[in-house]
Amino acid sequence: MKSFLTLGPLLFNWDIKKIREFYFKIADEAPIECVYLGEIVCSKRAPFLEPVLQELTERLKQAGKEVIYSTSVLIESDKELENSRTRVQAWANGLVEANDMAAIHFLLGKPHCIGPYINVYNEEALLYLTEQGAIRVTLPFELPQTSIAALSQAQNRANLELQVFGRQPLAISARCAHARAYGLHKHNCQLICGQDLDGMAVLTLNQQPFLVVNGLQTLSYTYCNLIRELTELQNLGVSYFRLSPHHTHMVEVAHVFRNVLDQKYEGEEGYRRLQALLPEASFSNGFYKSEAGYVNRGKG
Amino acid sequence: MCVPTQSAETRKYIKLFIQSAIVMNTPSLELVCPAGTPAALKDAVDHGADAVYVGFRNETNARNFPGLNFSADELAEGITYAHAKSCKVFVAINTFARAGASHLWHQALFDAERLKVDAVILADLGLLHYCHRTYPNLRKHLSVQASASNVESIRFYQKAFNVKRMVLPRVLTVSEIANIYHKTHAELEVFAFGGLCVMAEGRCALSSYATGKSPNTSGVCSPASHVHYEKQGEKLISKLGEFTINVFESHESAGYPTLCKGRFIANGKPLYLFEEPVSLNTISILDKLKAAGVCAIKIEGRQRGRAYVAEVVRSFRAALDNPEGSLLIPATQLSTISEGQTETVGSYERGWR
Known part of the structure; x- marks a missing residue:
């Protein structure tokens, strides 16, 4: 089975100049087959991405990449709901990835993708969504290997995708902790989250790095890194491998993953190369290993 | 008319x-x-x-x-x-x-x-x-x-x-x-x-990130099995797994370390980042x-x-x-x-x- 490398939606609030440069570089240089676009964390940021969405899409498609529109994680107001509906209906470039039940309702009966924010924990949920038109399902972040194995054995026509690189989204709130930390209110937040390109570090009171906050979203401080588990995941039947965009050498990161998927070198060698590329990052694979998410376990 | x-x-x-x-x-x-x-x-x-x-x-x-x-x-x-x-x-x-x-x-x-x-x-x-x-x-x-x-x-x-x-x-x-x-x-x-709950319910893996057990997977949040308290001089430290969730001075009443009600450092200062207890x-x-x-x-x-x-x-x-x-x-x-x-x-x- 062929293995595809994908780039998940950008979670952080980068300025448009940086976003354009980032995706142009991805288009030109990254061995990635599919890119997810869309502001999924905060509806206040969406108007900034909107004007360049089509340009980015065309650029990526010209480079031979599939482009999928990714919807909001948390929809509350009717305005957010209608914006989401309009964007989904206006998307004429291919598939849409649903990250909320409302988006699934818009997409019923049409081929679509299910994002990792939809709770697909078991075979029945997977089969139900497949019957409704899901053709690719990105599994929730906290699923262990045992669940992934069981899901991949379900009589299922949808392809399975899993995030294998990047900080892991852990929670979403109606309240903005990012604004709160800067003494601001959500309704007058000045889009302060734009200051922290990979999220705002959250330390424990004894200075231990713990989480990062990205607007309404809370992520892991550690970077999920499943490069040593890639071959096992391929054997289980997972065929799409998601990298989550960070303010780092993403093109080089993609090459390392591509090389391990293509068995140019082993996962352990890939892991060493990622350590060299991101010397400041702590990696984790705890969720996959049925442990606390922050844990990082080698072989044996 | x-x-x-x-x-x-x-x-x-x-x-x-x-x-x-x-x-x-x-x-x-x-x-x-x-x-x-x-x-x-x-x-x-x-x-x-x-x-x-x-x-x-x-x-x-x-x-x-x-x-x-x-x-x-x-x-x-x-x-x-x-x-x-x-x-x-x-x-x-x-x-x-x-x-x-x-x-x-x-x-x-x-x-x-x-x-x-x-x-x-x-x-x-x-x-x-x-x-x-x-x-x-x-x-x-x-x-x-x-x-x-x-x-x-x-x-x-x-x-x-x-x-x-x-x-x-x-x-x-x-x-x-x-x-x-x-x-x-x-x-x-x-x-x-x-x-x-401060976070959207059923979509929160904070507890499993710290302990391996979450509401979605195990029906628990910040489980007591992973909670412990340490005395440090006059201070009382509450921990969930490896992580300090709060530190109480002698005049403060200590609470249960529910992760999202903890005190953390963000933007250089300690605060109840997500929600007060x-x-x-x-x-x-x-x-x-x-x-x-x-x-x-x-x-x-x-x-x-x-x-x-x-x-x-x-x-x-x-x-x-x-x-x-x-x-x-x-x-x-x-x-x-x-x-x-x-x-x-x-x-x-x-x-x-």
Whole structure:
């Protein structure tokens, strides 16, 4: 089975100049087959991405990449709901990835993708969504290997995708902790989250790095890194491998993953190369290993 | 003849007034109370619960704590006791079935149907689908763990699985709730008192990031098995797994280290980043919730003791039965038993966000 490398939606609030440069570089240089676009964390940021969405899409498609529109994680107001509906209906470039039940309702009966924010924990949920038109399902972040194995054995026509690189989204709130930390209110937040390109570090009171906050979203401080588990995941039947965009050498990161998927070198060698590329990052694979998410376990 | 014309604004207010009047004349809010044990069930029933909600003693429910919950036999007795006093019994089967182990969740549904519970409270798509096909006559409520936060999501659950009642996530304002009611006419149940989730429920893996156990996978959040306290001079440190969740000076009262109520350093300074250790109390806005179209209010706390259940149920019963509304409620009594002893109406007011 062929293995595809994908780039998940950008979670952080980068300025448009940086976003354009980032995706142009991805288009030109990254061995990635599919890119997810869309502001999924905060509806206040969406108007900034909107004007360049089509340009980015065309650029990526010209480079031979599939482009999928990714919807909001948390929809509350009717305005957010209608914006989401309009964007989904206006998307004429291919598939849409649903990250909320409302988006699934818009997409019923049409081929679509299910994002990792939809709770697909078991075979029945997977089969139900497949019957409704899901053709690719990105599994929730906290699923262990045992669940992934069981899901991949379900009589299922949808392809399975899993995030294998990047900080892991852990929670979403109606309240903005990012604004709160800067003494601001959500309704007058000045889009302060734009200051922290990979999220705002959250330390424990004894200075231990713990989480990062990205607007309404809370992520892991550690970077999920499943490069040593890639071959096992391929054997289980997972065929799409998601990298989550960070303010780092993403093109080089993609090459390392591509090389391990293509068995140019082993996962352990890939892991060493990622350590060299991101010397400041702590990696984790705890969720996959049925442990606390922050844990990082080698072989044996 | 001259007919006075009404401005659009006036018409809007007349419409709202009529709607509110209709709502206010409908039966009182249903009081849905927690019962972590058979004894707590009896207390809740005796003190005036309209319904109690319970869970089986395993990972199928989101309060899977040691020493809590019901065996099938205990539930049968509890149902007999509650029904004799016209109190309904809802069973929460509201975790997400583990892949390869769905039989455990199916057994819970089988028992719930067999024992003739009044409703099951579900969150998992797979389980909703299974229940809808297998027990079409078993009344389904959507758990807060499904986090249905908008009109379209609620329509989906109504249409796909014939879910009758939605327990709304604790992220919505009163006006958003009113809008949802207006557009879906679903039975809406909201949390009225107790622990307050800051994050969208059922979509939070903070606890499993720190401990390996989360509400979705194990039915626990910040589990006691991973909590410990360390004394450091005059200070008391509360930890969850490897992580310090709070440090208390000698003059501060120490609380349980629920992850999202911890004190952390962000932007260079220590603060309660997500939420202070507060407790939800909506007793002052029950009329607003009712006017918004809410039909039932839920007390959180299946893990809390009998004294808590008795006191909270009695207070809310008094509030609901008093036609003067919430002004005569023994709020002071309530505040002494809430978690952290500080209260908030949470997201129901927009300023919380």
